[in-house]
Amino acid sequence: MTAHNFETSATNTWCPGCGNFPLLNAVKTVLKELSEGESPTRPENLVMVAGIGCHGKIADYLNINSFYSIHGRVLPVATGIKLANPDLEVIGFAGDGDAYGEGLEHLIFAAKRNVDITVIVHNNRVYSLTTGQFSPTSPPGFPGRSTPAGSPEVPLNPLELLLASGATFLARGFSSQPEQMKEIIREAINHRGFALVDILQVCVTFYNLHKYYAERVYTVEDHDPGDYFQALQKIREWDYGASSGGEEQEKIPLGILYKKEAPTFGQRLSAGGGGSKSATPADREALIEKILANNI
């Protein structure tokens, strides 16, 4: 058996220097390792779901089963795939406009259900494919092309929202720190339950925050990701510029910020779980018979 080739022949059209390149490489490296390691996540069982935005082109650049879905709908599509075939390892890629704007309701509910999928958000904090409008995580005053006087809105802290929504794995990475991205993405995929990775992905063309991030990021240490309140504190340490407006003393924590073991949606649905009312297979047969005979 030959090792699977994760490369495709598609011409990459991301801008030179785009933070999506290191992110794609990190994903490829992790998938390669997982497919060759001791307990392989077999390449044939990988399905990626992409949304719409610059990030969505990743579906062309990664040679695995792919579902190029709808803007905002990565989560319900991924949920449908995972429930249809629990053997599949489903990885969703979404942008900030996609996951935190158009499809925010789905993100909250996927977290609340603890569906066993991984979501990687390419959070460049700007709508880049449509050439530079403000996004749900742009800071106040952001001078986008639809906000000539500066954005009148404050950004959403997606990690805080998702912690409150019941997500069982939350992490933040930075596209200029590939080693850490790999580690986070590997852990996220290995996590049983809903995992969200918010990648601060630099858009070199419409919102280049490379220097801004480089001066502020640090990796969390002595942090217990199993402790909800520690996680909340770390997550609230940086509010995506909502209050500070980008002051210099800001610090941006990176790493796995929250992690908790909990039954997945699939586990709760499966036979004998909360989904079935019957104690034994015979009970199940009898109940089905009764329902179908319209006696219930």
Next chain:
Amino acid sequence: MKDQVELVSGNRAVARGALDAGCRMYFGYPITPQTEIAEYMSMVLPEMNGVFLQAESELAAINMVYGAAGAGRRVMTTSSSPGISLMMEGLSYLSTAELPCVIVNVMRGGPGLGNISPAQGDYFQAVKGGGHGDYRTPVLAPWSVQESYDLTRTAFDLADRWRNPVFILLDGLLGTMMEPLRAREPIPERAAPSWATTGMFAREPGDRAPRSIYTLHMPEGALTEVNRRLQAKYQEITREEVRYDEHFTEDAEVVVVAYGSVARSALQAVRIARQQGRKAGLFRPVTLWPFPEEALGSLSEKVEKILVAEMSSGQMLEDVRLAAAPSCKIDFLGAMGGELIYPGTILARLLEE
């Protein structure tokens, strides 16, 4: 059990039809007057190792259908008019990605929130599109509880045969009324088709490449090709899947064209009209798309008048006009706002000279 006749509602008949067709996945969101379908599925699917999920919205439900259909499962969602509007986004994508699924609309009064009474105002939405782009979906319109069951089973087969979403249009009356139902032998769920986003992979020589489901076609001419292929498929469906039903049309002078629950009123009116010496008949389209154009066209050459009766301001009426011979007079009887069309009303129009 299978040889028994049971007294059930149209909603239950749809749910039962889906189960007997091997459907084990259901995604939906509660809305009157069809919530009973979801409730039934929630009782039985967990016992059958199936998946019932009450989604956060109809948008979520149709996209879960999109994912599950892509992964190769028989899958259904159901809703009523306002909820179906929310699903139009997904329907456009499902149609273009050519994924099979069944969508049931138990129609209520509209537009807007409207009311929860029976109506047929979503004909255009189901038959002409509703989502964006040049796509079509077969639309089946049962008129009884038994046919709601039968056509739901048929819908899954059509969806698979044509790799296309299939619509079933009921109205609130059919969904909630009870009639005898004779269920047929259930079949197990079919295996995942070869195109599903699963398994089989280019690891060994001769294996297939990974599967991709996408609806974006940017290279020059690519989208034109996709559309040509889709249109060719739609033409084939038009040739092969037309279904309709006729009563007393052989010698009819006047023919009522009606579908769904209105056709029941129409048949009653036709029978009474005949007793009173008026040679009336009923032509009932069972597939609203493809519309039985040819059959109705030929019939229209032999009759003096067609009376279109539907619970809308005249939506199917447009298709009847397109199908009918120019010599044939076309009359219309509509009802809006969730009002029913009773046999007496139709009868009065049939007896008019």
